[in-house]
Amino acid sequence: MGRTAAAGRSSRGPRLARLRTGHGQPGGPRVLREAAGPPGVQRAARSRRAGGRLPRCPGTPARRGRRALPMSSAAHPLFLLGARGLLAGEFLRLLDGHPCLRLAGAYARSAEGALGQSHPHLAGALAATPLEEASALADALKTTAQAGGPAPVLLLALPHGASAPWWAEHRAALQAACPALVVVDLSADFRLESAEAYQASYALQHPCPDEFGQWIYGLPELHPVPEGSKRIAVPGCFATAMQLAVVPMARAAQIEATEPIIVHGVTGSSGSGAQAKAGTHHPHRAMNFHAYGLQGHRHEAELLSPRNALPQGCALDFTPHSAPLSRGIHLHAVMQASAQADEQPQAVLETFCADKPFLEAVRQAPQLRHIAGSQRVQLHAYRRGRLLHVLVALDNTIKGGAGQALQALNLALGLPETTALPSHGLGY
Structure with missing residues (x-):
């Protein structure tokens, strides 16, 4: 399964209020799927x-020879x-x-x-x-x-x-x-x-x-x-990583709700937005690593939303961590395997990712340096007894x-x- 190449490079005509869609830190590809369309x-x-x-955008003139026509x-x-x-x-x-x-x-x-x-x-x-x-x-x-x-x-x-x-x-x-x-x-x-x-x-x-x-x-x-x-x-960024770790397994009947889903996530400082704050200022962040949001994180609600149809009574225990890096999320989800769960959960991930251009089921622990700067998401799953583990790495800004x-x-x-x-x- 080959990775997708970046699509669409063209000249852009320019021109922006203020953004802070941070995730609440203190202080603050596989196969190209053809989109529906003409x-x-x-x-x-x-x-x-x-x-x-x-x-090419529908209605735009084609290139003639090697000369690119304007947008x-x-x-x-x-x-x-x-x-x-x-x-x-x-x-x-x-x-x-x-x-x-x-x-x-x-x-x-x-x-x-x-x-x-x-x-x-x-x-x-x-x-x-x-x-x-x-x-x-x-x-x-x-x-x-x-x-x-x-x-x-x-x-x-x-x-x-x-x-x-x-x-x-x-x-x-x-x-x-x-x-x-x-x-x-x-x-x-x-x-x-x-x-x-x-x-x-x-x-x-x-x-x-x-x-x-x-x-x-x-x-x-x-x-x-x-x-x-x-x-x-x-x-949200953590919400994206959590859902990609948990929902495919839930849809494949790999998990049960007898025990809470335990999730640990690590994020870079860019998740806190552009403005420097006490908890994200470089002297506080560099050479440091800490947990936050110990009583709950607002992105949990997106995973637990009815749209995801998790098993009845499913509970979530998520702890986010702040790491000394600028971009990236590395997330580890641990779930109770169901009685019919596959002994090789990586195969479940590979099936799920097969027709999704930006998802990559890798056969080792994902690394942030492989996906930073891209739209790609790396996932890896494994079993340890009755526990099902899923690892996810993605770029939180992309x-x-x-x-x-x-x-x-x-x-x-x-x-x-x-x-x-x-x-x-x-x-x-």
């Missing part, structure tokens, strides 16, 4: 798998709210290689400066893109919709508890003016199944509880993102954040899910 898109996926051309106006205009944050910067880096999306506006609380000042790793015209006032975003979206063309996209890269109030204020006007608008939210505000579950996990009253049930949960490996989806809630948002968005737009997403890790 035959042309499916042919593009097959071509890419065979080492052919990259997928067509058929590319979807993308507006970014929360442009100063860490995941926003990671999303922009990925967006710069996307053939079917163009940055139409970057918005923040303050319009001072350009993107490059918040994200020095960006270069060229993208870095020079000026920030715009967040208050101007709704009007910009309406103007774009009135001009016609491909459906606009809005990426909400705001802190937990900030996306929902913004959407509650603007949704009626935007839905009337931009019925085709696709909204992708990186915060936790629309991930759970009810306002009650949200309040229990985040201690916040939800401003628009009628929205629950209207948002697709953007973890494509476990929950389909249909083409044409208009609202996507992107899972598969656990910005890359997951782009993967789900690709599917919603009818594109191969691999478009513009890196499958190779940094290595060193």
Whole structure:
């Protein structure tokens, strides 16, 4: 089973508010699956798998000879709210290689400066893109919709508890003016199944509880993102790792609920966002390793959500740890094996991962250096008596954040899910 190559490299037209979708730290590929869509898109996926051309946005002109034509106006205009944050910067880096999306506006609380000042790793015209006032975003979206063309996209890269109030204020006007608008939210505000579950996990009253049930949960490996989806809630980073470790085993009847699922997870400092805090400041973090969230972590609710249909009475005991590294999550889940559980659980993982381009069932313990900088997830499973162990490694800023948002968005737009997403890790 060969690994997927990164899809879609093309020139990008530039432009972002503030992001903190951290996971609550103190202080703060296998086989390319053809996405559902028009035959042309499916042919593009097959071509890419065979080492052919990259997928082309429907309606864009083909290359003639060796000269690449400029991006067509058929590319979807993308507006970014929360442009100063860490995941926003990671999303922009990925967006710069996307053939079917163009940055139409970057918005923040303050319009001072350009993107490059918040994200020095960006270069060229993208870095020079000026920030715009967040208050101007709704009007910009309406103007774009009135001009016609491909459906606009809005990426909400705001802190937990900030996306929902913004959407509650603007949704009626935007839905009337931009019925085709696709909204992708990186915060936790629309991930759970009810306002009650949200309040229990985040201690916040939800401003628009009628929205629950209207948002697709953007973890494509476990929950389909249909083409044409208009609202996507992107899972949390630890939540992604926990679900990929536990849910495949539950679906294959490998676990039982007589004992709680024990999970230990280790994360890098990027999970706390772009702003330095006491618990994430380098002198506190370097040469240090510690547990936190000992009385519960808010990402637990995503694994225990009814959508995952875990065995009745299943309990979870999750302990997150802070490690002296900048990116990556390494997670270890221990479950009670069911009476009919396979003696070789790795085979269960291999079957599950076989048609999922970013999941890789490896035959040894996953390593962060193999997946850091990529959308790829490595998984390994083994038995010790009645206990079933699953190890997971992923990049929290890509598969656990910005890359997951782009993967789900690709599917919603009818594109191969691999478009513009890196499958190779940094290595060193």
